Amino acid sequence: MAVFVFALASAAFAAPKAAPTPGKSLLDPTNHILILIDHQPQMAFATKSIDIVELRNNVTGLAKAAKAFKVPTILTTVAEKSFSGPMFPELKAVFPEQNPIDRTTMNTWEDKRITDKVNEFGRGKVVIAALWTEVCGVGPVLSALDQGFEVYFVTDASGGVSDDAHNMAVKRMAQAGAHPITWLQYLLELQRDWARGETYDVVTGIAKEQGGGYGLGIIYAKEMFKASEGTHK
DSSP states (O other): OHHHHHHHHHHHTOOOOOOSOOOTTSOOTTSEEEEEEOOOHHHHHTOOSSOHHHHHHHHHHHHHHHHHTTOOEEEEEESIIIIIOOOOHHHHHHSTTOOOEEESOSSGGGOHHHHHHHHHHTOSEEEEEEBSIIIIIHHHHHHHHHTTOEEEEEGGGOBOSSHHHHHHHHHHHHHHTOEEEOHHHHHHHHHOOTTOHHHHHHHHHHHHHHOHHHHHHHHHHHHHHOOOSSOOO
16 A cells, blocks of 8 residues: 555656657747837836846847848837927838827726737737836736736836835735736747858847847958858758
């Protein structure tokens, strides 16, 4: 009897079997959409949790990553003509064919034009970056979670009116089930394998332009040693 019980216990605690497949919670170009919310001058003026130059760099890198991998992207502003001003020009340059959806709602998810677009794309994961984190980030993140979407919030392409406001908002979203990520993590998660030659050059190009020290490292290694991250087609 003791041997039988031991055998059952051993079976219950058997090690899982590893397989060379990605985790289901990882982002890939086909399973999500990106929403960029209220990256506008008036919102940026009061943002204190991140330097505005860094913020503009990071959200541009995020937008370029989505464009490179053909991820459906929604651009939206709040009170563009009457209060907040136009979306950052570098974002418009990444998506010149788009006119941002201008809202009156602080919560993007309460604008039917946005949710209609989300439904049109038909994907279960949503990636969001917003100004400010504690208002225009929290609203759509919690709303999308409530409706069954898996939500990822890009913390360094967003910002709040103080460190505390930003950090507490990120904590609140994470406690509700959202996944905090960063823009460079997003870029590399979509690439994931340096042997993917069709996006290798554009990904390293984005890193060179927006990736800070990492980008400089790529420039240095390629110039000095003709280095490559992996064999690519």
